[in-house]
Amino acid sequence: MIVIEKIIHSVQSIPAFPMTVQKVTELVSREDYAVADLVNLIKCDQAITANILRMSNAAYFGSRHKIKTIQEAVLYLGQQNLLRAVQTAGVSRFYRKVSVGYVSQARELWKHAIAVAMMSQILSRKIFHCEDSVLYTAALLHDIGKVFLGEYVQESFDRIADLVTKRGSSFLDAEKEVLGIDHAVLGGMIADHWHFPAEIRDAIAYHHRPDLLDKEGDYISWLVYLSDQVCLMMGVDGGIDGLAYKGLEESLTRYHLRMQDLEQGMIMLLESLEGAEDVINIV
Numbered sequence: 001m002i003v004i005e006k007i008i009h010s011v012q013s014i015p016a017f018p019m020t021v022q023k024v025t026e027l028v029s030r031e032d033y034a035v036a037d038l039v040n041l042i043k044c045d046q047a048i049t050a051n052i053l054r055m056s057n058a059a060y061f062g063s064r065h066k067i068k069t070i071q072e073a074v075l076y077l078g079q080q081n082l083l084r085a086v087q088t089a090g091v092s093r094f095y096r097k098v099s100v101g102y103v104s105q106a107r108e109l110w111k112h113a114i115a116v117a118m119m120s121q122i123l124s125r126k127i128f129h130c131e132d133s134v135l136y137t138a139a140l141l142h143d144i145g146k147v148f149l150g151e152y153v154q155e156s157f158d159r160i161a162d163l164v165t166k167r168g169s170s171f172l173d174a175e176k177e178v179l180g181i182d183h184a185v186l187g188g189m190i191a192d193h194w195h196f197p198a199e200i201r202d203a204i205a206y207h208h209r210p211d212l213l214d215k216e217g218d219y220i221s222w223l224v225y226l227s228d229q230v231c232l233m234m235g236v237d238g239g240i241d242g243l244a245y246k247g248l249e250e251s252l253t254r255y256h257l258r259m260q261d262l263e264q265g266m267i268m269l270l271e272s273l274e275g276a277e278d279v280i281n282i283v
Contacts, residue, residue, distance in 0.1 A: 004180030007152055008189070014148060017194035020045040021090035025133065028079055039071045042086065051089035051282050059275030060118075061085060083133045088114070088279060091140050094147055095283045109147065110283040111273075113140050115236040118272045119227035122265045127223075127255050137196075138203035139224045145187030145204070152179055172208055184208055211250060226251045234266055236273075 023041055027033045043049055049070055056067040061081045067073050074082060095110040120139035124132045146153075153160065156178045163174035175182040188205025203221040206213050207228055210221040229248055231237065252258070273280075 003152060003156075007149065007179065007181055007186065010148065011186070011189050011193050014190060014193060015094075017196075018045060018048060018090040018093070020048050021086055024086045025083065025137075028083060035071070035074050038074050038082075042070050042074075045090075047093060048086060048089045051092060052085050054282060055085055055089065055279050058278035060272060060279055080131050080133065084117075084136055087133070087137055087140060088117075089282070091144075092282050094144065106147070107280070107283050109143060111280050112231060112236055113143055114276060114280055115231045115234075115269060115273060116140070116142055116224070116227045118276070119230050119265060119269050120223050122268050122272075123223050123227060123255075126257070126261060126265065127219075132220075134197075134199065135203075135220050135223055138200045138220050139227055141187070141191065141200070142204050142207040142224050142228060143183065143187065144190055145183035145185070148190065149175075149179070149181075149183050149186055170208075222251050222254060226255075230262055230266060230269070233262075234269070 020041065024038065027038055027041060042052065052070065052073055053067065055061065056063060056073045056077060061077055061084070063073075063076050063081075065072065065076045067076060073085070077085060091113070092110065095106045095113075117136050117140040120135050121131045124130065124135055153175075159178050160171070160174045163169040163177060164171055169177070172182040172184060176185075184205055184207055187207075188201050191201040191204050199218070199220050202213055202215070202218065203210075203224045206221050207224045210218070210225045213221055215221075226248065229251075248262075252262075
């Protein structure tokens with residue numbers, strides 16, 4: 001079986017995405033949800049419960065109270081922070097003990113995912129004056145293809161790197177030439193396997209080329225792309241593929257942003273990352 005066939009076939013054996021995360025997201029979207037129902041739902045997943053309690057006292061989630069139970073987390077974190085905590089706890093399990101050919105440690109790839117998710121909310125507040133849980137999920141998962149492509153990249157990374165450095169290929173083109181598929185497309189396939197909505201699947205699959213999506217008003221793909229590029233510019237890159245991608249001009253114009261806006265966002269992101277060590281350290 002050739003490499004691309006092995007990679008595509010492996011998607012079917014990827015563990016299911018935590019149902020708890022999806023159920024919590026659905027529940028809090030209702031105006032009349034009961035705190036007790038939410039607490040009981042989260043407590044059904046011991047791994048997510050443990051990580052929420054570990055993360056919830058981090059400065060990033062802004063609680064002013066010492067949180068010791070899931071009920072306290074639900075009461076004190078607030079809806080948006082709780083959603084982020086649950087989503088982050090659920091996604092983190094895929095970054096543990098994986099073979100990541102792009103970076104020396106899975107933790108660095110996880111830190112990049114956290115940074116991009118944080119930046120997406122900074123941009124959402126700047127552009128739309130609100131946070132967006134769907135955007136957060138897409139941003140957190142944008143590089144999930146790298147997690148599962150890592151073992152194949154380990155064997156072929158020198159060839160990919162040579163195409164980027166010597167021929168000037170984009171990293172995606174180099175991946176596709178060597179492996180037959182790139183991490184973004186594979187990530188989209190994984191999102192489809194997990195039955196995510198099209199907007200999250202597309203944001204993952206096109207997070208380096210949102211211009212290829214023929215959809216008006218598809219802000220999620222563009223903001224995941226922009227958030228990722230900002231983190232690459234800052235060196236929070238989760239790998240050595242670095243800036244082997246297209247530039248920022250089109251996305252800045254689309255949302256009437258200036259480089260000054262991105263610079264301010266970078267400062268805010270650095271401050272957020274300082275308070276997020278407990279979140280990053282769960283991997």
